[in-house]
Amino acid sequence: MCCHCTGSATAVELSRREILGALAGAALTAGLVRAADAPAAAAGEMPRRPAVRVVYLRPQAKYWLGWPGTAWDPEGFVTKSREQLEGFAKELDIELAFEPRPLYDDKEVDAFIAKVTEQKPQGIIVFPLHMNEWGRVDRISKAGVPTVIFAGLGMCFTGHIATISRRPGVYLASSPDYTLKPARFGLKLIRANFDVRRTKVACVRGNAASDQVLEPFGMRVRNIPRKTFPDIYKTIGETDEVKQVAAEYEKTAKAIVEPKHEDIINAAKCYFTALKILKDEGCDGITMDCLGLVASRELPTPPCMAWCKLMDVGLLGICEADLNAVMSQLLCCKLLDKPGFIQDPVPETVNNTFIGAHCVCPTRLNGFKEPPEPFILRSHAESNIGVSLQVLFKIGQEITVMQMAGPGKMILGKGKVLRNLDTPPNGGCRTSVELALEAPADTRDTKGFHQLFIYGDHRRDFQAYGQMFGIAAESI
DSSP, X not given: OOTTOOOOOOOSOOOHHHHHHHHHHTTOOSOOOOGGGOGGGTTTTSOSSOEEEEEEEOOSSOOOSSTTOTTSOHHHHHHHHHHHHHHHHHHHTOEEEEOSSOBOSHHHHHHHHHHHHHHOOSEEEEEEOSGGGHHHHHHHHTSSSOEEEEEETTSOOHHHHTTGGGSTTEEEEEESOTTOHHHHHHHHHHHHHHHHHHOEEEEEOSSOOEEEEETTTXXXXXXXXXXXXXXXXXXXXXXXXXHXXXXXXXXXXXXXXXXXXXXXXXXHHHHHHHHHHHHHHTOSEEEEOHHHHHHTTSSSSOSHHHHHHHHHTTOEEEETTOXXXXXXXXXXXXXXXXXXEEOEEEEETTTTEEEEEESOOOSOTTOTTSOOOOEEEEEETTTTEEEEEEEOOOTTOEEEEEEEOSTTEEEEEEEEEEEEOOXXXXXXXXXXXXXXXXXXXXXXXXXXXXXXXXXXXXXHHHHHHHHHHTOEEEEO
């Protein structure tokens, strides 16, 4: 984190169950759970899990000529695909409801449209089982409900899908993948949006308390006075739980450079301070005017390590009260099941590369259930106090560059990791990564600030989310 920016992350492996246990052990009790069960969502604003309706469209007569062909088995596909979808729904915790049988004519499609218009499920999955069904698919996609369409090979030509595949509110997968992974991704889009809209984040800044919703993105924000954090921090003692967190970081770090044991203890206290705020406010993440508190010496340590720990277990810990960065990280976590690295952008003008640097970075860059990247415990670079993480990125790793630029727009790009940079000899923040960018041609023209560096090429994933849920996407 630096005085021009925001960031978030951690390295120590800790399950949500262990977090809840730590809360109980610290006399903070529950209230910190997955977005699907968050206390903020328990007021009846949304159902406990997203509801999705599944419909198959086909001619009633036995197939004869025309694609997918007489040899293709529609009944067998319905049976097998239903089993596959039920497995996906169980995995993603989605309430799935199938129409009793395929729909055969316009009257049945009209009745289905009327039903979903009234019931307003979180999504629909449509399976056209013949090339002649696209007029009915088109009508369902205009019902005002997020619509996933799976057209296996044999169900369409270019002309059938050129327009509908670009329609807002639609994710269309024309694919030969009959394992239905694209349909699972469509369900994941619906699940991610459901979780985003149930997420409430504590924004610790200023002197007043208020609430807001960032539309069309849908994230809720609870603004609370900045003094809340240092006031609660003073109540957190050097408990066994605090010592355990500190010891785990000391044990798993590749090296410890500046921080002393006392610094790591204080950083662990920040983590439990954040947990207490999440519990008290019914929130799923926190962002804070952290540099203001450090500058005024109201905290003995920046909360960098605490934010790292939150991020590595799938919660949000974002610096500097940057709500764009919060939205970016939230969508990344919910859609991809892994965090990104929020950084300060620096164009390198000698070799036309792009450097991102920050003092907070997740280690679970490969995924929450995957092994962490190695890290070094460092001080917060600008103040040279406290504890931050220098996370070492894989050389050659493909990177998505992504940022929410307000609640209705995202910017997207792609790069590759060239090297990790050390401080010193360099200045700036502790995690410092140099990329070769695919675009723009001149890195001085790169848009945005506090963009995420995300492992893998996920541009089409984010574009699909934006199309389905009203978020414009443009190139970085």
